Amino acid sequence: MGALQPLLRRKLQRRGQQEPGYLHQVPQRFGVYDTPVKAGAVWVHAVSLGETRAAALLVHALRQHMPGMRLLLTHSTATGWAQGQALLQPGDVQAWLPWDTPEATRRFLQRHQPHCGVLMETEVWPSLVQACRIHGVPLFLANARLNDKSFHSAQRWSWLSGPAYRGLRGVLAQSNADAKRLRALGARVDAVLGNLKFDVQPQPVAQANAQRWRSQWSRLGQPRPVIMLASTREGEEALWLEALAANAARMQAFADAGVLWLLVPRHPQRFDEVHQQVVAKGCSVFRRSALPADGAWPAQATDAQVWLGDSLGEMPQYFHAADMALLGGSFMPLGGQNLIEAAAFGCPIIMGPHTFNFAEASEQAQSAGAAQRVADMDGALNQALAWLSDRAALAQAQQAGLDMVAQGRGAADRYAQEIVRQLSDSQVGGLSHGA
Template identity: 30%
Template sequence: MIGTTPLVREVLPNGSERFCKPHLSGPPTCKRRSRTVNNTKPALALSLRLLIWASAALELLAPMILRRRLRRGKEHPTRWREKLGIASASRPSGPLIWLHAVGVGEVMALRGLITLLQQQRPDLHFLVTSTALTSATAWNANTINGVIHQFLPLDLPRSSRRFLDHWSPDLVIWAEQDIWPALVSRISARHIPQAMVNARLNDTAYAKRTKLAWVYADALSRLTLIDAQDDTTAKNLSRLGAQNVTVSGSLKPVSPPLSDWPEDRAAVTAALGGRQLWLCAPSHPKDEAIALAAQAMMDNTLLVIAPRLPNRGAEIREAALAHGLSTALWSNSDRIERSDVLIADSFGQMGLWYRMADFVLIGGTFCEIEGHNPWEAIALDCAVLHGPRTANFATDYKALDSGNGARRISSAQEITRLHQDDLRAISSSAKVLANAELTKKAALAQQLLGLIGGQDA
């Protein structure tokens, strides 16, 4: 802020703001102009106007569509109206930052950025929105004090208006790939600054967006700050019309540790009886096949499999039995004392399993999924092993492998050899890499705070 004297806010003819300190005599001192809004917004393209008008017609059908999804178990039973812009929580008084990400992984990655923003501005309040039903469950199990979660309203005029009228954010931050052009336009019309962080857009995703390039060009032009995970994303966003894209890497390395479950951890520790616990998560069938084959060759160990889709417990049990392995199902409270494999078919408890495991085989790295986030395990000192397919986190795994912060494996036999080694060196090296990211993300947080009126960048 400029000094300690109360500031006078002035709106300039071009729509921007400045903050001035009055004096008893003479003109006021105006030391800084707030970078709240990109004031060179292009006129709304005719095609985008048509898109917005067409969406108004869909507004009448929205409640019926959501109720149908509710009957199918695809919407939250008590919170589905949030998608119509009907808030289920009160807006706190004071400045509020709204952050949006689509699903579980994207929402969880925001936790580190929110923590950094809180450290620099303890007076701020935060609203996090997401789209996927599972994201709400994961967030509630790993929430941050002072942060409200809601579902993103449908990108329709009335739903958006209700949402924006109620929450009235001072800054909007879009994460990764999920950006809604009509909603961006409506936010821009209210002169609320917007940014995109943790942006990720590979060549395949870029090719799909070129079919509606005019829509994305207009939306991207309305964002004051765009920060990408990698150079490929920065290039593709620029080709879509984004200006001055910066690159600071992924947010995932700076996310705080997932929540603990101390009572469950004590119970599992007692049941282990001194056995080593290792983990395969978030798993898919091909990852599980490697892990089960390794477990069948090891002694005095318990393999915990945490499937990406928790309802796959019966399928995993059949695969384990084919290897001659006994199983326990976590949701059934089965006894694990004499089990070879524990199927962790709950949701939101990964903090428990990463804390307990000596090492993890990260799922999705042996199939077309192309990898999952390794940093949640690293934050809890769990050594990371992974397969050859990591395209979704290529930059992360490349840095980890080259810095001895993870180990790439290609067979079950490699796991059986590695589990006898001291893997603490791998987890320690990974933590060093994660800590190095903090400086870059703290600088990004400071830039974002500079978009809120009256704050220096």
Template identity: 35%
Template sequence: MRFLYTLAMYLVTPLIVLRLALRGFRSRPYYWRWAERFGFFNAPLNLRDSLWVHAVSVGEVNAAEPLIKALKRDYPGAPLVVTTVTPTGTARVRQLFGDSVFHIYLPYDLPYAVNRFLAGVRPRLALIVETEIWPNLYFACRRRGIPLMIVNARLSERSLRGYRPRPLRGMVRAALSCVDLVAAQSQTDAERYRLIGAPPERVMVCGNLKSDMPVPQDAPAAGERLREHWGAGRPVWIAASTHEGEEQAVLEAHLEVLKHLPDALLLIAPRHPERFRPVEHAVRSLGFAFGSYGADGMPSPSHQVFVIDAMGQLMPFYAAAGVAFVGGSLVPIGGHNALEPASLGTPVLVGPHTFNSEEITASLIDDGGALRVPGSGALGETVLRLLCDEGRRRDMGRAARRVFERERGAVGRLMALIAAQLRK
């Protein structure tokens, strides 16, 4: 079966490259460093016995941040390698860690590319973040005797269905037999990994690394400065990590809010840089008075909408906002990190699609720190209701913060498992 999979990978590679080229029309960084995607790169001489962390994109890099910092602290002499798949993930690695880690794109799952990559990186341990099952990569790690762990492992119901068709079932099971440990986010994720073939004795629950993300100490003060700049007491909400299909709904919701709160301000932060210009165009076409982070730096009292067209700048804005809608949830993306606003005591709103973090979202909702809107039509009404009820926002913010604090500790549990693995 793996032969057929590999043959299929070779056949579809030209289409994958074409897709990359087409994406490059919208985001120029997709044109950069193509050779790395086939395993060609200049490896530093000191990479022997490296610790390798793979995080697909921005969300996984953010989740891995506390883990990578713990690895740097506990293994200061070990070279750290971080791989990503997307340019936005690459930019986030650079923003967080600079040159203190060696970054490279993960190659396509082709045997020659994978072997060239592993020969250059020479890892002592491989840590795959969340949900990345690449058969040729996993088998190559086993052949080379490289311990392999899936950390912060999650598996949505949709992904579970995708891995279970009969033609794939045996190959997925064989690939997972190469994994030394699956450290799952939740009991549900652990059970799903067992269902697709992970050896039960190698699966355990460690919690969600996102709950251990560092909360910037200056975020509350920065949020206060923002509020003073745009006008203390002004009703403000943020729509963060939005996708195509959500921004228009968010802007229409803000029109509804403005009918009742004419001084309200919407902060909108698209998930991907290629969305910055289309969002600004949509804002302009609806006639809003607006500014942007890149052009203005801070929202002014005259702005009705402010576009955060920069990566990694959300926390001060979360701290300043009265309500936070977390995107990727009105459309079937699966939702993004609701623990970020929760960590700052900001009430959270999510849409119906939160399968990327089912248990955390359920905890926030059940404990009163978050509300779920059934669809885009209900967003404006829900935001308006919360902006008009300071007591409700205060109670929700406290509840959200309690959930965040309760979930902490995943990094410590995971680091103990990593230490045990490295002692073998």
């Protein structure tokens, strides 16, 4: 890990050319911190955007159970950092988690001296876990998940993964299947508490903005159907464009219906590339970033065939604006994306065959009727056309998603209660009284 540090520096420089957030406080990546901090914060590590959204739900619940709690919030990606800024209150600190070397993790813990640490979902690093044990910092893995692919990989590296999982103070898993795999690696799984993301909150502002968009997209008083490609990964836009072009009759049916394609790539550094790719196929494209802040509405924003969602933090708005969504990451062998947020905002999902990163949520959504699984992009377009042709079935799928999420709520409070209980049992003092 130490020998790879020069490569990490070069990677940060390259990423920073497209996402300047990666150039912020680079020394922190190597355990060098110069911001003043107070000891005793509750440390939550949310690696990227999705984990930070889940962390927001947990942090809110922890503040309810631990009045006066100070937060140390760490990330590994620029999108996670940007999303996490909204969680900070006076006295809180935001920082990068350092590269996983013994020296860097030691400096991190000595500098911040947290009361405890909570890693979100999958982020288990050997040096970090060892450093926490040495410094007496109870370390939890919350909303923990582990798919089959990662499990078998960890088994192959058991000499490294075993001590890391055994070194955690406790693991709070999303599902029984996750718990079984984590225990097989040596983790102490204390409870299965469900998926935090079911506690996603209503977004009235996002819904209102989405309704304004939809009214502007209308043609001759008729609303345009909106089909979203949500969090697409490299290669999936090409699959979509090829599948559209391969069936002229189907493409004409989408055009006759006035469909607006809402294309939202997962990674910001790909926005320009995706824009060029779609334009090269002859599609008219409007970029969300070109929408004037004063509320003016350009004609091309209404007439475009494709809207490119090149913004951060607006996924709730995009889901509210869409009639349905094709799930990015599921049409290539990449494991899919979290679909609970889409269901919570009334947006049914069409997913490809690759959802191993979110297997339980995907199966649950399919069983509830909030999602349909297809074999490939061609099947996804057929399903989208079927829902457009059967509005009653589409409305049923929308309601199924809302019902599924309502039934799953309450996990955030369960996680917070269990963390507070374990800290109390281990006599980590003062957390519930203003740490």
